[in-house]
Amino acid sequence: MKTISFIGTGVMGASIVNHILQAGHSVTVHTRTKEKADELLSAGAKWAPTIADAVQDADVIFTMVGMPTDVEEIYFKEDGILANGTHGQVVVDMTTSSPALAKKIEKAAMDKGMSSLDAPVSGGDVGAKNGTLSIMCGGEETVFNRVQPIFALFGSQIVLQGPAGAGQHTKMSNQLAIATNMIGVCEALVYAEKAGLDPERVLQSISPGAAGSWSLSNLGPRMLAGNFEPGFYTKHFLKDLRIALDEANAMSLELPGLKLAIGLYEDLMAKGCGDKGTQVLFNYYQ
Template identity: 40%
Template structure:
C-alpha cells in the first residue's frame, strides 16, 4: 500500500527530531518552519521545504504541527496562509503541540468546516525521546482516523495511546505535566537542602535514582543539574504554559490543585528572571538563589 504523504510544521528541539524519524521510516515528507534556517538539515537530504503551511497541506495527506502554543497552532492552521487554504478531500491534521482540551475541540470544529479531519496528539518523553523515536503519544479524535495514521505515529513514538474523543489527548498531556512539574520541584528542593547540609550530590543521586524516589526527572535531568547544565531539552517557559492550561481546566471543573499552583508560581518567577528559554531544570537556580547558594 502506498505510504501517506506527511507534512511537518514546526522544526524546534522536538519537532526536528520527530520529522527526521518520519523521514527515516520511509514516509514521503515535506517540511515548513517559520525560521528557514531550521529547514536546512532537511533540504540537504533532498526533503522538500514548503514556503507556507498552505503549501504543506496541498502536498500532503497528513499534516503534523509541532509549535509552541495555541495561538501558533491557530496561525499555521487557520491563518491567512494556513493549512485550511490548502485543504483537499481526505486531509488529516495532527496537532502534536501542547495546549488545552478546549483548544483541541475548537481546532477540530474549525477544520471540520473545510472537510479536514483532526487529531490532538501531544507527546511526552523530552528531547531524548524525540531523537530516539520513543515518545509517548496521547491521541484524541475519531478512532478510524487514528488507525489510519498510526504507522506515522509509530515512527515517532514507542507508546501510542488512543485517549478517546478530541481533547482527551491534551487532557492526558496536562495531567502528565502536573507530575513533571511537581517532580522537578521536588528534585530542586532536595538538591538545595543537600547543598546547604553538606551532602555529597553523587550520593544523593545514587539514593534517588535507585530507591522509591526514582523518576525520569532524577535519571535524565538531575545529572544535568549537578553539572550546571541548564540548556533546554524542554523549555521552562513551555512548562509554565502547560501548567497554566492545567490550572485553567481544573478551575473550570472545581478541582483544587495546590501543588500545581505553587509549581506554576515558581516557573512564573523563573521566567520573570529571564530564564524562560532555559530548560525546566533551571528551577534549581531559583532554589539556590532563595537558599543563598552562590554557584547555582
C-alpha cells in the first residue's frame, strides 16, 4: 500500500480520491476550502492544513487544480511541494496545463531527487465516478511504471505518450477534438428542435451511428434537460483552448475550428457562464 497525498479535490479529484481510498491506500488531502473535503474525510482520508503538511511522508503526490497559475503556486512557492519534497517522492500533476510547465516541474523535481509525471485526464465527472478516465502521461517510463497501478484504480485507458510535456500535448489534442464536436452537438440538437422533431428521439437515432461521440451521448441529454451544472467547468475549458491556441501558434499551425470555439466560449464567459458545464454552449444557440 502506498501513502498518497492529493492536492485539489474538486469535481473530479474527489471521485479519484474515493477510488484510491477504496483500494486501501492511505490518502492525505489538501484543498483551499476544507469543507469541500468533508465527505472524503468521512470516508477515511486524512486532512493536511498546508501543502507542506500534505507532502510529508507521501510516496506519491497528486495535484489537480484549476489553472496553470495555480500549478505554479503550489509547486514553486516557498511553502509549496518542491520546497518541502524529499528524495524518492513522485509528483503527478493531473491539471490540464502547458507542456512547458510540465517540463519545468520535471527539471525542478529532478534537482531535488524527486520524479514527476504530467498526467491530464479525459472523461469528465462521469469517468471519474466510474473509474474509467483516460489518462495521458508524460515522463520517464520507469516513473510511469511505478505509478501505473494507482492510475489503474480510476482509469481504464492509461498511456505513456512520451517525455515530460507529452501528456499535456495529448490533452490539447483531446480538447481540440471536443471543441468543434461540442459545436456540432449543439447545432444538431437545435436543428432537430427547429425542424419540429423530438430531439430526444433524434439522439436515440444518431448517437449509435457515425455521428456518435462522448459529448453527444453524455452531454446531449443534459442540454435537453436544461442541466448545465459542471462535469467540467467552462472557464477551465476555455483555459485549455487558449493553451492549445498558444501551442498551435508556436508551431505555425492554423486551426480555424479552435478559434471559432474560443470565440463562442468567450461570449459565454462574458455572460457569466464560467462556472457552468461546457454543455452550456447549447444556450448560445437557444
